[in-house]
Structures are given as structure tokens and as C-alpha cells.
Amino acid sequence: MMSLPFQVVVLWSDALFFGLVTAVVMLGMWARRQAPLRHSWARVASDKVAMVSATVLAAFLFVGVLDSLHYRARLDAAPGQAVAQKINYAVEVNSLLDVLLAPLRLHPEKTYSAPLATHLFSKEPLPGSIERGFPRLTWGGAHLGYALEHRTIDIVQRSALGAAGGLLLWLGLMSVMRLRFKRQGQAIESAQKPGAGEATMSQGGRAINALLAVADGDAARKSSRRVASHATLLTLLVLFLIMGVTMALGSGYHVLGTDKVGQDVLYLSLKSIRTGLLIGTLTTLVMLPVAVLLGILAGYLGGWVDDVIQYAYTTLNSIPGVLLIAAAVLMMQVVIDTHPDWFVTSAERADARLLALCLILGMTSWTGLARLLRGETLKLRELEFVQAARAFGVSHFAIMQRHILPNLMHIVLIALVMDFSGLVLAEAVLSYVGVGVDPATISFGTMINAARMELARDPMVWWSLAAAFTFMFILVLAANLLTDAVRDAFDPRTAA
Amino acid sequence: MCSTTANASPSWGGSVYFAPMLAYIIRRLLYAVPILLGVNLITFVLFFVVNSPDDMARMQLGIKRVTPEAIQKWKAERGYDQPLIWNATAAGSAGMAHLTETVFFNKSMRMFAGDFGRADDGRDIASEIKHRAGPSLAIAVPTFILGLGVAIAFALLLVFFRATRADFFGVVLCVAMMSVSGLFYIIGGQWLVAKVWHWVPISGYATGFTAAKFLVLPVFIGVIAGLGASARWYRTIFLEEITRDYVRTARAKGASEAAVLFRHVLRNAMIPILTGVVAVIPTLFMGSLLTESFFGIPGLGSYTIEAINAQDFAVVRAMVFIGSVLYILGLLATDISYTLADPRVSLK
Numbered sequence: 001m002m003s004l005p006f007q008v009v010v011l012w013s014d015a016l017f018f019g020l021v022t023a024v025v026m027l028g029m030w031a032r033r034q035a036p037l038r039h040s041w042a043r044v045a046s047d048k049v050a051m052v053s054a055t056v057l058a059a060f061l062f063v064g065v066l067d068s069l070h071y072r073a074r075l076d077a078a079p080g081q082a083v084a085q086k087i088n089y090a091v092e093v094n095s096l097l098d099v100l101l102a103p104l105r106l107h108p109e110k111t112y113s114a115p116l117a118t119h120l121f122s123k124e125p126l127p128g129s130i131e132r133g134f135p136r137l138t139w140g141g142a143h144l145g146y147a148l149e150h151r152t153i154d155i156v157q158r159s160a161l162g163a164a165g166g167l168l169l170w171l172g173l174m175s176v177m178r179l180r181f182k183r184q185g186q187a188i189e190s191a192q193k194p195g196a197g198e199a200t201m202s203q204g205g206r207a208i209n210a211l212l213a214v215a216d217g218d219a220a221r222k223s224s225r226r227v228a229s230h231a232t233l234l235t236l237l238v239l240f241l242i243m244g245v246t247m248a249l250g251s252g253y254h255v256l257g258t259d260k261v262g263q264d265v266l267y268l269s270l271k272s273i274r275t276g277l278l279i280g281t282l283t284t285l286v287m288l289p290v291a292v293l294l295g296i297l298a299g300y301l302g303g304w305v306d307d308v309i310q311y312a313y314t315t316l317n318s319i320p321g322v323l324l325i326a327a328a329v330l331m332m333q334v335v336i337d338t339h340p341d342w343f344v345t346s347a348e349r350a351d352a353r354l355l356a357l358c359l360i361l362g363m364t365s366w367t368g369l370a371r372l373l374r375g376e377t378l379k380l381r382e383l384e385f386v387q388a389a390r391a392f393g394v395s396h397f398a399i400m401q402r403h404i405l406p407n408l409m410h411i412v413l414i415a416l417v418m419d420f421s422g423l424v425l426a427e428a429v430l431s432y433v434g435v436g437v438d439p440a441t442i443s444f445g446t447m448i449n450a451a452r453m454e455l456a457r458d459p460m461v462w463w464s465l466a467a468a469f470t471f472m473f474i475l476v477l478a479a480n481l482l483t484d485a486v487r488d489a490f491d492p493r494t495a496a
Numbered sequence: 497m498c499s500t501t502a503n504a505s506p507s508w509g510g511s512v513y514f515a516p517m518l519a520y521i522i523r524r525l526l527y528a529v530p531i532l533l534g535v536n537l538i539t540f541v542l543f544f545v546v547n548s549p550d551d552m553a554r555m556q557l558g559i560k561r562v563t564p565e566a567i568q569k570w571k572a573e574r575g576y577d578q579p580l581i582w583n584a585t586a587a588g589s590a591g592m593a594h595l596t597e598t599v600f601f602n603k604s605m606r607m608f609a610g611d612f613g614r615a616d617d618g619r620d621i622a623s624e625i626k627h628r629a630g631p632s633l634a635i636a637v638p639t640f641i642l643g644l645g646v647a648i649a650f651a652l653l654l655v656f657f658r659a660t661r662a663d664f665f666g667v668v669l670c671v672a673m674m675s676v677s678g679l680f681y682i683i684g685g686q687w688l689v690a691k692v693w694h695w696v697p698i699s700g701y702a703t704g705f706t707a708a709k710f711l712v713l714p715v716f717i718g719v720i721a722g723l724g725a726s727a728r729w730y731r732t733i734f735l736e737e738i739t740r741d742y743v744r745t746a747r748a749k750g751a752s753e754a755a756v757l758f759r760h761v762l763r764n765a766m767i768p769i770l771t772g773v774v775a776v777i778p779t780l781f782m783g784s785l786l787t788e789s790f791f792g793i794p795g796l797g798s799y800t801i802e803a804i805n806a807q808d809f810a811v812v813r814a815m816v817f818i819g820s821v822l823y824i825l826g827l828l829a830t831d832i833s834y835t836l837a838d839p840r841v842s843l844k
């Protein structure tokens with residue numbers, strides 16, 4: 001019997017995450033047909049900072065998607081068995097990212113080692129000697145053998161090779177894009193008449209322009225705004241260079257060192273991205289329908305419906321956020337602990353806890369958006385076009401759906417992107433307090449929590465904390481900067 | 497309500513202003529009762545319905561010692577052995593006992609009277625809270641006041657240099673500061689100031705004036721951590737204010753830019769800023785979870801964290817209740833501050 005060498009595992013969070021990505025893509029396609037939305041997005045696309053942020057976020061998203069394709073490897077039949085009657089799969093659930101990062105994942109050291117080190121960080125009894133010293137790492141720099149004096153040259157060589165590789169990859173991508181969009185590019189070119197005499201950058205830039213222009217339809221062409229494609233390309237170049245150097249160095253060293261139990265810090269940081277993204281996005285997925293429905297109902301219907309909904313959100317709001325989350329998470333933990341039979345693998349249990357955390361965060365954070373939407377609906381309800389629709393006898397439901405909801409979308413969008421960065425930061429704090437994700441889930445919070453005492457050591461261990469904080473900072477900063485651009489473009493008060 | 501009464505009887509002087517305000521406050525406090533009931537119901541559902549007391553006993557006792565007797569004993573010690581919400585077997589006279597001899601009444605409703613019961617270590621929660629409120633306030637109040645001052649000053653500076661490169665980089669700095677995790681400020685600050693520079697002790701607390709050396713660093717870190725978000729927010733408020741007609745008039749009179757900012761814009765912008773922050777003031781009592789636990793300050797924040805880590809549900813419930821009361825007080829204070837700051841707003 002033929003079968004795949006692995007079993008595809010779709011965790012609940014994977015399914016929801018991909019569902020969300022699909023939904024966003026479909027919304028984007030719908031938005032393409034709406035002239036005002038297209039105009040606003042063209043405004044975002046012409047902002048350099050926004051495009052840099054979007055590119056960085058896309059890179060994070062790419063890592064997150066890679067890390068969401070899970071599988072369980074098939075176990076080889078035991079030597080005694082002739083042909084495996086029953087195919088067994090490993091208990092461990094891995095993702096595509098784990099495969100790509102296998103060199104990092106499968107070569108743990110004994111304990112701490114500094115970035116790019118060849119020796120352990122702490123003294124230990126050396127094998128075959130009574131002295132204590134710094135033992136060699138089993139993997140970091142092992143290819144050097146005893147020629148340790150070549151380490152610097154080796155690092156420089158590898159970095160240069162990696163950078164060259166990254167550059168080549170970038171040039172390759174640009175030329176592919178140039179070929180692919182040559183025709184559209186020419187069409188745009190004739191319409192836009194860009195300045196002549198620009199090098200490859202500009203051609204690639206045109207390709208991106210064309211790509212975005214196709215996505216934006218006529219808007220980019222008609223409006224005088226040009227897509228800030230050079231910013232995107234430069235960011236891509238930087239990302240490719242970093243990727244190339246990291247990969248070249250990572251094949252022989254622990255680029256960001258190892259943590260207390262010898263795990264590679266770079267691997268942990270990359271794995272944390274998925275957790276952060278999931279918490280930032282799935283929470284809003286939970287919160288959104290509740291907030292939109294209740295906000296519109298309260299604002300539009302008024303009366304006792306309004307009273308009940310207002311009572312509900314004042315009550316929820318009045319409970320201090322962290323405490324409500326803590327209480328709910330503690331309770332959920334009891335439920336999970338008392339039902340160990342619900343989960344086949346530990347990955348599923350950790351996943352359930354992650355989802356429950358998103359659910360809890362969602363249920364505690366819909367109140368702010370609902371209040372905003374209620375206020376806005378109150379205003380919209382009195383406007384002429386709504387009054388006219390009512391006079392024509394359009395049903396309440398149709399009015400809410402056709403006239404109120406579309407006019408609230410900018411608030412919803414701004415709230416969504418604003419919440420994202422807050423949630424990523426909140427995860428770290430909650431995991432520190434002990435009410436965040438499952439301790440087995442790799443996240444920025446669990447990394448920081450594990451490393452909290454490391455700066456107090458002497459000599460101190462800084463790389464785990466530095467890696468976690470840097471990755472988190474870049475993710476949140478990119479999200480915040482993009483939020484600003486989106487808000488400027490969509491908020492009717494600032495949109496030109 | 498307020499304004500109409502004032503017009504109808506001008507001879508009553510100050511009390512016309514005061515009486516409707518008092519009536520309003522009383523009515524608002526009465527509104528708070530159903531909200532607090534709702535809060536209690538939510539915590540009750542979370543703590544007793546989602547998981548029965550048996551589940552909690554099993555988890556607290558651990559796997560090894562779980563016997564039906566041990567669970568019964570655990571529940572009896574903590575008063576969880578009564579029915580949850582309706583006691584059908586209660587021997588009370590007038591039917592009230594059906595409601596009072598229950599977990600809901602004894603654990604949740606008694607909090608209205610300030611009776612929070614005992615923590616798992618046997619200490620009285622109410623007196624513990626009294627002891628710990630002091631250190632919490634010693635951190636929270638200076639952080640709040642200094643934070644407000646520094647953020648306003650920084651925002652004014654940005655507005656003074658508006659539409660220049662300095663303004664742009666200032667806003668970028670604000671966004672960057674907002675994007676740094678609060679944990680980083682604490683861990684990094686402790687490392688730099690206390691470990692590398694040895695300026696202050698890393699953590700700890702003392703009573704009296706010696707406490708100051710323990711307070712400097714957490715307060716400083718608290719101010720820095722909040723600066724980015726609040727300065728950016730105040731900047732937008734100032735910028736909204738600066739487009740108003742009265743500012744143009746002031747400039748037309750020949751007032752200098754500094755005079756316009758300090759004498760006109762700042763004063764008027766203080767209304768939205770102060771009414772915005774008034775809601776926070778009561779919740780200062782709760783202390784800061786992270787700061788207190790990192791700096792080893794025996795306040796309410798670290799009390800809460802310890803309770804969460806020890807899974808002491810009685811303490812968590814009490815803190816939820818107190819937090820809600822303070823939040824409602826904050827809402828009330830916000831509404832009142834609106835009327836005080838802006839005579840056009842009337843209480844209805």
C-alpha cells in the first residue's frame with residue numbers, strides 16, 4: 001500500500017489562521033471593486049514607511065504560514081516486522097518551518113553558548129582531564145576542528161557568501177518579476193512617463209508598480225500618487241541579505257547562541273512569530289462579530305436593547321482586564337487538566353490552550369470597539385440617507401447591513417490593525433504573569449519568562465532576551481507604523 | 497437637569513449647583529449596584545460553575561492525595577460545601593436562608609459589605625489589602641503625576657516644533673517607544689541602573705523615607721514606559737486645539753508662540769486630557785502587576801500576581817471586585833470632572 005511518508009495534521013489554530021488569511025484575501029478582492037477603498041489603499045501604498053512596514057510584516061507572515069503547515073512523520077517499521085501492517089506516526093507534530101530549520105532544531109548544545117561561539121559559556125570538567133574549562137560545542141563551529149584561529153575568517157567568508165547569495169536571490173526575483181509584468185509595466189510606463197536613466201532598481205520598481213497597479217486597478221494610474229515601490233524593494237533587499245547571511249552562518253554556528261537547555265535561540269525566535277501572529281489575529285476574529293453585531297444593534301435599535309448591551313459591556317469593562325483574563329485562564333487550565341483524554345498529542349493540548357487564550361482575550365476586548373461602533377451608529381441613524389431608506393420601508397436588517405455597516409468599516413479596520421500590536425505585547429506580559437500560552441508553546445512571552453534572571457547572572461547572558469525583544473520590537477513597530485498609515489488613509493478626518 | 501434648576505431659582509446660591517450634583521451622584525452609585533452584581537455573577541460563573549468546587553479541590557490537593565474525604569475536608573475548610581446558588585435544604589425561617597446559605601451568597605455577596613473572607617494561607621484578605629495599599633500608592637501616584645507632567649511637556653515640545661523634522665522624529669520616537677515591550681523597560685532598566693551603575697538597589701522595599709531609594713527606579717521606568725503612547729495622544733489633542741479660532745485671534749493680537757502655547761492651547765487642552773485621565777485615578781489603588789513583582793514591592797499588584805501563581809481564587813475574586821468598584825468610581829469621577837471643567841455639560 002502506498003502512502004505519504006507523513007500525515008498532514010491540521011491543528012485548529014492552523015485552520016482558523018488559514019481561514020483568516022483567505023478571508024483577508026477575499027476582502028481585498030472585494031475592496032478592489034470599491035472605488036473609495038481603492039483610493040484609500042492607493043494612499044497607503046504611496047507611503048514609504050507603510051510599504052516598508054508592510055514588507056516586513058509580510059516576511060513575518062511568511063514565517064508564520066510556514067510554521068502553520070503541520071505534519072507527523074511516519075515511523076519506520078521495526079526491523080523485525082516484515083511489512084508494517086499498521087502505519088505508525090510520530091507523536092511529535094512538526095511544521096514545515098521545523099524541516100527548514102532542522103539543522104538548528106536538531107543540534108542542541110548542553111547549555112548556554114554565546115552567539116557564534118565555539119565553546120560552551122560555562123566551565124565544566126573537561127573529558128579526560130581533571131581541569132575545568134570551556135568544553136567545545138558539539139555543533140557550533142564543529143567544522144573548524146582544531147583550527148580555531150580560522151574562526152574569524154570563516155565567519156567573514158560565510159557572511160560574504162551568504163550576502164552574495166541573498167543578493168543573487170533578490171536580483172533573480174526582480175528579473176522574474178520584470179519578465180512577468182513586462183507587458184503591464186509597459187502599459188504603466190506609457191501612462192506614467194517615469195524619468196529615464198534609472199538602473200535595475202527602477203525596472204524592478206516598475207514591476208512592483210505594475211503588480212500593485214494591477215491590484216489597485218485604475219486607481220494607481222489615475223491618481224498622481226506613485227506606489228512607493230523602491231521602499232519595498234530596498235526592504236526586500238535588506239531582508240534577503242539578512243536571510244542569506246543568517247543561513248550561511250547558521251549552517252555552522254548558533255547565530256544567536258543557545259539558551260539554558262541548549263536550544264538554538266534563533267530557532268526559538270522564529271517559532272515565536274507564529275504564536276504572536278495567531279494571538280494578534282485570531283483574537284480579533286473572535287472579537288469582531290460580537291463587537292460589530294452588538295455595537296450596531298445597540299446604536300440602531302436603541303431602547304432596551306441598547307440598555308442591555310450597554311450594561312453588558314460596562315460590566316465586562318469594569319473588571320480589570322488582566323484579572324479577568326487571569327481568572328478565565330486559570331479556570332480553563334482546570335478544565336484542560338481534568339480532561340487529559342481530549343487531546344491526542346501535547347501539541348494539540350498546547351494548541352487548545354492557545355485558542356482558548358485567543359477566545360478569552362477576544363471576549364474581554366470587544367467592548368471598546370462595540371462602544372465606538374455604537375456611538376457612530378447613533379450618528380449615522382439620524383442621517384438623511386438612513387431616514388430615506390426607512391421612509392421607503394426598507395427593513396431594519398437591510399438598513400443595518402446596507403447603509404450602516406459599510407459606513408463603519410473604516411472604524412473596524414483601524415481598530416483591527418491597532419489591536420494587533422497591543423495583543424502581541426500583551427501576550428508577553430500574560431505569559432510572564434503565568435496566564436499566557438502553554439509553557440510548552442514557544443512564544444516571545446515564554447522566551448522572556450525563561451530568560452528573566454539571565455541578566456542578573458555574572459557574566460550575564462544577554463542573547464535570549466535581546467533576541468526575543470528585538471524580534472518582538474520589529475514586529476510591533478512594523479504593525480504600529482502600518483497602522484498609522486492605514487488610519488491616515490481611512491480616517492475621514494485626515495484622509496484628503 | 498443641572499442647568500434648568502439653576503436658572504429657575506437663582507436665589508439659592510451655591511446649593512442649587514450642589515443639590516442636583518448630589519442627586520446625580522447618588523443615582524449613579526445606585527446604577528453601580530446592578531453592574532457589581534453582574535461582575536459578581538461573572539466571577540461566580542467562572543470560579544464555581546465552569547469548574548465545580550470538587551475540580552478545584554482536586555487540583556489544589558494534587559493527584560496523590562485525592563480521596564473523597566480529602567475533597568470534603570478541603571471544601572468544608574473553605575466554605576465551599578454549600579449548594580451553589582439555591583439551598584433547598586436550608587432550615588431558615590423565611591425562605592431567605594435558601595439564598596443566604598449558599599456559596600454564591602457567602603463568597604460573592606458578602607464582598608459588598610467589605611468581607612472578602614480568608615486567603616488560602618488563612619490570612620484575612622481585607623486587612624491584607626489595607627496593609628498593601630500603601631506601597632502600591634507610593635509607586636502608582638508619583639508615576640502617574642510625573643508621567644502626566646513629562647508626557648504633556650514632551651507633547652508641547654513636539655507641537656512647538658510642529659511640521660518640522662524634529663516633530664517627525666519625535667513622533668517616530670514615540671511610536672518606537674510604544675513598540676517596546678513593557679517587560680523590556682523593566683528588565684533593561686533594572687540591569688542598567690541597578691546592576692551596572694549601582695545607583696539604587698535592584699529590588700526591595702522599606703517603610704518611611706528610606707523607601708525613596710527603592711521607589712526611584714520603578715517610578716522612573718513607569719514614566720518612561722508610558723511616555724510614548726501618552727505623548728503622542730496629547731500631541732494630537734494639542735494639534736486639534738491649535739487650529740481653533742481663539743488661537744488665531746491670540747496670534748493676531750501679536751502673542752508670541754510660547755505665550756499662545758502655554759496661555760491658550762495648554763489650558764484648553766487640559767480639559768480633554770484631565771477628563772481623560774480622571775478615570776484612571778481610582779484604579780491607581782490596584783497597583784501595577786509587573787512593576788511590583790519585578791521590584792519586590794509588597795503592594796496589591798504583587799499580591800494579585802502571587803495569588804494568580806498560587807491559584808488562590810479567593811484573593812483573585814476579591815481583587816476583581818475591588819477593581820470593578822474602582823472602575824465605576826472612575827467613570828463617575830470622569831462625568832463629574834466634565835461638568836466642572838466645561839459649564840456647557842449638564843448632568844442628566
